[in-house]
Amino acid sequence: MRITVTVDGTKYTDEVEPRTLLVHYLRERIGKVGTVVGCDTSNCGACTVHLDGHSVKSCSVLAVQADGSEVTTVEGLARDGKLHPVQQAFHDNHALQCGFCTPGMIMQSIDLLADNPDPDEQAVREGLEGNLCRCTGYQNIVRAVRDAAQHMSPGAGPDAERITETKHVGVGGD
């Protein structure tokens, strides 16, 4: 099937097998290997990206479902050489060690902050429940998300993160 998807601001048109998962399309077809696969049961969240402004686990979305949509990956967050505040906060707060869960954690954290610009600790923990990390024990991730919240004025995130009431796709919506 032919699909057209905008990924990190660039429009791609490709033939894909109907069974192709969005994450495999991103990694294998257009080289967005910053997004990774950590499991095969949609539990770990390492593959989380934004689809039309909402976080989805890209292993749980077919590439064909993304036809006509905009996808933002961890590779598309920095603007004009400047890190997204959540990326910066992950660095500042030592919120990563091996870094394999980090792309998904960052994408989910941005989604969480779009929904709740000033979450308390429990809200962060609940908002990240679908993303697993084996290295950090989560404490510094929680700290980073709350730190980022302080550095993000409302609407400071990427355009794709503006909250709209349009549609929820996949499992990442709330």
Add this chain to the structure above:
Amino acid sequence: MTATIEPEVGKSRRRKEDERLITGRTRWTDNITLPGMLHMAILRSPFAHAKIVSIDTSAAKSAPGVVAVFTARDLDPDSSIGMPCAWPITPDMKAPRRPVLAADQVNFAGEGVAVVVARSSAEAHDALEEIDVEYDELPVILDMEAAIADGAPLVHEDQGSNTSAIWKFDSGEAGTGGNVEDAISSSEIVLKRRFRQQRLIPAFMEPRACVVDPTSTQITMWSATQIPHILRVMSALTLGIPEHKLRVIAPDVGGGFGGKIGVLPEEMMSLLVAQKLGKPVKWNESRSETMLAAHHGRDQIQDITISANADGTVTGLKVELLANLGAYNGLVGTGVPILGAFMFNAIYKIPAYHFACTNVYTTTTLTDAYRGAGRPEATFAIERIMDELADELGLDPLELREKNWIKHEEFPFTTVAGLTYDSGNYEAATEKAKQLFDYDGLRAEQERRRASKDKVQLGIGISTFTEMCGLAPSRVLGSLDYGAGGWEHAAIRMLPTGKVEVITGASAHGQGHETAWSQIVADQLGVAFEDIEVIHGDTQSSHKGMDTYGSRSLVVGGIAVVKAAEKVVAKAKPIAAHLLECAEDDLEFTGGKFTVKGTDTSTTMGDVALAVFAAHNLPDGVEPSLDSDATFDPENFSYPHGTHLCAAEVDTETGRITLRSYVCVDDVGVAVNPLIVEGQVHGGLAQGIAQALFEGTVHDESGTLTTGTFADYLLPSAVDLPSFTTDRTETPSTTNPLGAKGVGEAGTIASTPAVVNAVIDAVRHFGVNDIEMPLTPMRVWHAVQHGTTDAGGPGHEAGGGLGSIDATGGAQ
């Protein structure tokens, strides 16, 4: 070049590694794509124990995209290739051959039977379903005690027994202490307990992967491994590839925790297949595959006997272990329990000690190193039984510990297990932890709740741990029959512009070596942190190393870096003296500058580096190079310690546990980077707490792993864990120039017994003195309801995962 003034060591530097990791510019093995690359998929046995009657691959061979299908007959026609075990713990240890692919018999569910090579990964996996294997099932052997009973069916008929080896240490025989049987027979109190260390899955976030490119003069293998150097040597020895014709690269590696210490059948398969086809191949496993086929950890039955006098003085300790190896010997799995043998006596002055471990084969996935490797098991047993002994004696468990621990003025202290602890201050760490925790306040609250019969009871758990890490003095490893040394290598290259390249044999996979090594070198050479590049994980650029595990990187590899830097300074000094026209003895080196004493005449390390590059004006006979390397072999282990205190609330009506407070004060000596140390402790705590409360494998009666996905194996998420209060005391190690001690495993080793002790403490008045891990609400509730002294049993339910409701549901 900027001279640094403030010391870098001790600063909470943000990590150099982060930039690529937070922007997705990473080099995971699975990201590597090469021209003409083919993809492998492995057919794995669904049976735990079976004869292979026949394998028909004809349909798979003609499936779309398939290039080849191989079985054991194709890859190893002589049945001569066996995965290496580096640790024959006894001369008579059994060594069943672990093949690349099973030929005639499978010995655990998940063992490879055939491999498909196709143009795409999807096509390779599709074709797996076209392979027809006929099996003839054999008896499944899961239980260790049944496995070693007379007449038990055998995992390997040709080995004659399921007992792999029996390893013993006895302080009476070794001359390090008394005879434990004498101690037990002459003591006023003798307590015996059986603890079970459930089997865990390391569950690094990046599944294992391997890419092999056979198309250049050296075969190149990228692997998601902790041990690229060991892997290179072992691959050469295992397959007969000349070592100099093989290059191994560990690119970005997504966690390991011991789980990526291995020489894998899949890696050997990739090397064989790539050479056969003359094309690059990639193997990248799914999560379900890694849960099943990557090695597991722990899995011991521990029979512990402790003797004491009525005043609480411990007089003897006897440890009898059964350790489950799974179906084969892992690379170091046979020795994992032996790493624990020296740690059961922990921080206590125990006069008599006996340890015996029986390693047992079962028809399960191999066990091998998992964060702590032997030491969490030991620490759990001693810290649990100290609580039991305190209860028996009617003492506060902290008081009992204090009565028996080594006092700070008694260091260095040679223990009953024969190790010499160089330094420590258990009093200071404990006092600080008590203050942060409000120990006395929580004890008072516990009393009130107990008196008021509150349905939510409060318990306090203690773990005053130490561990031996920084593996390891080579001669000690030799005395334990380990197959290699424990040194580490480092090299420093001084570039003409004053920048520095540091090459390390340690192989980071999340630890932050690039940052910490830069801090060390910045101080040693007076070079700016930013001007240092750390190179690792590639046998071509970092040609020599023993890799990363056992909390060794800093205290062995980091010291090698210090030694190499010292050599750079020693080489630079005569050149600086020559340039400044003074005697060497007139120079002092601080902050990157050679200064003539008592003057302001100086030259920088950068100036010297440039002068060496030009080589126009060097002293006679001096080699034009500052580059230096060092190989450091530690004289002793490092002994971090700490006091961990956990307050757990237990809802006695539901069995639900809430960790209300977790305080730990760790002493890891001098911290090079306190931020990284804190991160290591946090992550370690999470894994240790997870063993106590959440994780554990479950097999059904046919040997099928029913906790084989993240839906079934309960890896804690952010909501499952509390915030930790972490702090440090700093008692420098006296055996290395940085004064540092290892930290990678400390949190995991310490935390499991703290949590279990807390829960038992909360419900002890119901007549409960043990609950098996993981402490699921059901087990806790059952223990409370029935007042059982030993709730749990072998365990048929998982930690509460979505797919674990019917444990027999996965039966084949």
